[in-house]
Amino acid sequence: MRIVFQSSSNSRRLIIIGLSVLAVLFFLLDIMLGSVSIPFGEVAKIVFFGESDTTAWLFIIEKIRLPKAITAIIVGCGLSVSGLQMQTLFRNPLAGPSELGITAGAGLGVAAVMLTSGSTASIYAIRQLGVSGSWLIVVMASLGAALVLSMVLLIAGRIKDNVILLIVGVMVGTITVSVISIWQYFSQPEELQEYILWTFGSLGGIVQYHLYVLSGVVAVGLLIAFSSSKALNAMLLGENYARSMGLTVGRTRFIIMASTSLLTGSITAFCGPIGFVGIAIPHITRSLLGTSDHRILIPCCCLVGSVLMLICDIISQMPGTQTVLPINVVTSLLGAPVVIWVIVSRNNLRSSFS
Amino acid sequence: MNDTPLLTARNLSIGYKTGTKHFKIVSESLDLDLWTGQLVCLLGPNGAGKSTLMRTLSGLQQAISGDITIDHESLISLKPVDLARKLSLVLTERIDPGNLTVRELVSLGRTPYTGWLGSLSEVDKEKINCSLDATDTKNFADRRMNELSDGERQKVMLARALAQDTKLILLDEPTAHLDLPNRVEMMRLLHHLARQTQKAILLSTHELDLALQAADKLWLMHPDGKLVTGVPEDLVLNGSFEAAFIKNGFQFDRNTGTFTIHKEAASASIYLSGKANLVFWTKRALQREDFVVSEDPGLRYRIDITENKANPEWLFDDGLSKKKYQSISDLLDDLQILKST
Numbered sequence: 243m244r245i246v247f248q249s250s251s252n253s254r255r256l257i258i259i260g261l262s263v264l265a266v267l268f269f270l271l272d273i274m275l276g277s278v279s280i281p282f283g284e285v286a287k288i289v290f291f292g293e294s295d296t297t298a299w300l301f302i303i304e305k306i307r308l309p310k311a312i313t314a315i316i317v318g319c320g321l322s323v324s325g326l327q328m329q330t331l332f333r334n335p336l337a338g339p340s341e342l343g344i345t346a347g348a349g350l351g352v353a354a355v356m357l358t359s360g361s362t363a364s365i366y367a368i369r370q371l372g373v374s375g376s377w378l379i380v381v382m383a384s385l386g387a388a389l390v391l392s393m394v395l396l397i398a399g400r401i402k403d404n405v406i407l408l409i410v411g412v413m414v415g416t417i418t419v420s421v422i423s424i425w426q427y428f429s430q431p432e433e434l435q436e437y438i439l440w441t442f443g444s445l446g447g448i449v450q451y452h453l454y455v456l457s458g459v460v461a462v463g464l465l466i467a468f469s470s471s472k473a474l475n476a477m478l479l480g481e482n483y484a485r486s487m488g489l490t491v492g493r494t495r496f497i498i499m500a501s502t503s504l505l506t507g508s509i510t511a512f513c514g515p516i517g518f519v520g521i522a523i524p525h526i527t528r529s530l531l532g533t534s535d536h537r538i539l540i541p542c543c544c545l546v547g548s549v550l551m552l553i554c555d556i557i558s559q560m561p562g563t564q565t566v567l568p569i570n571v572v573t574s575l576l577g578a579p580v581v582i583w584v585i586v587s588r589n590n591l592r593s594s595f596s
Numbered sequence: 597m598n599d600t601p602l603l604t605a606r607n608l609s610i611g612y613k614t615g616t617k618h619f620k621i622v623s624e625s626l627d628l629d630l631w632t633g634q635l636v637c638l639l640g641p642n643g644a645g646k647s648t649l650m651r652t653l654s655g656l657q658q659a660i661s662g663d664i665t666i667d668h669e670s671l672i673s674l675k676p677v678d679l680a681r682k683l684s685l686v687l688t689e690r691i692d693p694g695n696l697t698v699r700e701l702v703s704l705g706r707t708p709y710t711g712w713l714g715s716l717s718e719v720d721k722e723k724i725n726c727s728l729d730a731t732d733t734k735n736f737a738d739r740r741m742n743e744l745s746d747g748e749r750q751k752v753m754l755a756r757a758l759a760q761d762t763k764l765i766l767l768d769e770p771t772a773h774l775d776l777p778n779r780v781e782m783m784r785l786l787h788h789l790a791r792q793t794q795k796a797i798l799l800s801t802h803e804l805d806l807a808l809q810a811a812d813k814l815w816l817m818h819p820d821g822k823l824v825t826g827v828p829e830d831l832v833l834n835g836s837f838e839a840a841f842i843k844n845g846f847q848f849d850r851n852t853g854t855f856t857i858h859k860e861a862a863s864a865s866i867y868l869s870g871k872a873n874l875v876f877w878t879k880r881a882l883q884r885e886d887f888v889v890s891e892d893p894g895l896r897y898r899i900d901i902t903e904n905k906a907n908p909e910w911l912f913d914d915g916l917s918k919k920k921y922q923s924i925s926d927l928l929d930d931l932q933i934l935k936s937t
């Protein structure tokens with residue numbers, strides 16, 4: 243038995259190393275591929291040493307592709323970890339930021355900023371606003387996310403049924419979307435266009451201050467998540483057991499909610515509502531590593547999330563063509579089948595949840 | 597050194613909120629003591645408030661009034677982490693953290709003792725191994741929870757509670773999902789643990805006969821919320837046991853300590869005599885057929901059971917004639933005549 247145990251922890255180590263290698267590889271590939279092809283060697287040179295013979299390439303990479311690839315990693319880490327936390331918190335395999343309407347809540351926050359502040363605050367205007375503007379939108383989006391999350395949590399406290407909870411989440415999401423629709427209806431066409439563009443999701447255009455703000459907030463969210471991994475592990479046994487093991491459940495819930503709202507809110511604010519990453523990646527990671535220990539799952543979700551988001555970004559650029567697909571389309575195309583797989587393979591579902 | 601109880605409740609009222617200001621009181625003015633080294637079984641019919649009492653004593657639910665003291669400290673003033681070091685729980689609810697291995701799950705019991713990331717020290721590992729040994733779960737310690745049977749799973753949950761290293765363990769219907777051999781084993785294990793490790797163990801259960809055999813003390817909850825405590829045998833003999841489970845259609849047999857599901861029929865009374873175990877099973881058969889088995893030797897109908905070369909023989913005497921039977925089946929066939937008359 244001891245041998246089995248060791249071999250499983252060995253294979254786990256191999257998987258983690260493999261994932262890290264893949265992450266670096268796809269990071270470079272993501273920068274390399276696009277409407278303008280740049281050779282691999284040059285990419286490595288620019289990324290690691292910051293120098294190149296061709297200034298155009300240097301510019302493209304430093305100003306456009308590198309921030310975009312970094313954003314992809316941030317999104318992959320943030321959304322998957324927030325999904326993981328929600329699945330444990332709700333003890334529900336179908337919980338995820340977009341499924342329970344949390345991204346819609348963040349969208350409400352964004353809409354509040356974009357559509358009410360008039361023509362001055364279109365998405366591009368926000369991107370040019372500088373630090374104070376980006377903070378405003380992050381705060382609003384996080385608050386919106388927290389609002390929806392606490393509503394769902396309030397209802398989830400009364401209803402234990404997985405499916406009902408999911409329906410409630412979808413309904414709360416729908417209400418949020420309708421509120422946004424009313425807002426849109428009374429808005430100016432120019433503002434609308436920007437908002438609708440935002441809903442397609444984009445990893446690009448987040449540079450300088452915005453990137454710093456986004457990575458800072460997501461880092462804080464991830465740190466909170468990792469530091470509550472012991473509590474999350476205890477929550478695996480359900481609230482009563484968690485409480486009997488000395489956990490202050492109310493406080494734990496609040497911390498997990500804060501982390502989830504920060505992660506989902508900030509990412510949604512900048513990149514738009516990106517679907518299915520949050521629900522799909524925790525499942526993939528769990529079945530890949532065969533563990534429920536959050537101390538391992540959280541870092542590994544970051545790795546898997548980064549790899550998959552980088553792949554999605556590569557696909558969205560449609561290498562070799564001038565077309566760019568919205569990132570939300572790509573993640574949904576890849577993520578929705580995973581959700582179907584989760585529902586269909588009830589064994590997998592039952593192995594992680596009651 | 598053992599002169600004060602580990603858990604005391606004084607003037608305790610339990611119940612639950614039905615509105616912002618209204619309470620539904622399930623049971624009141626309870627005075628309870630739980631001593632170390634004792635296995636106490638909480639018995640009572642459904643709806644008497646067993647779960648409410650368990651939840652209140654474990655701090656999952658607030659008492660309406662009264663004081664609960666654990667190890668000289670008031671339950672309300674204890675911080676969750678400190679409480680977790682004094683009291684551990686095994687609940688009825690089936691949890692299914694599938695991907696966790698048995699060892700990982702038992703390790704979670706160390707949560708109140710580990711640091712912020714939950715890394716295990718040597719002491720923690722030793723405690724985990726001890727509790728795996730004590731519950732006989734070590735040989736599947738590396739299997740996943742979803743591969744286990746209900747019996748094994750419940751033993752693992754007990755191992756987790758043991759790893760929490762508390763003087764007091766509360767178990768809410770730990771045998772609910774188990775089959776009979778597993779129930780017996782669980783009770784035996786708990787009895788053994790209480791004695792060996794000087795823990796105080798309180799469990800609520802519906803297993804009346806098991807509780808009667810294994811418990812050092814019974815807490816009997818009556819349907820009206822009254823609670824009677826005492827040594828099982830005392831409670832049986834003074835009639836409290838019957839009173840707690842009073843219901844039409846079945847009765848408690850003080851001689852055997854079991855409930856009989858058959859109503860006292862107005863059918864013929866029969867006197868039984870013979871070897872104890874033969875009488876016991878014959879009596880069961882007769883009672884199933886609604887006969888009254890009486891201890892009065894002056895009755896008209898008598899059955900004398902003898903053993904002929906290790907084969908039992910039933911000699912039925914109806915006051916007029918005698919007839920021998922080789923099996924209970926034959927005996928019952930002929931006894932049907934008594935019913936119609």
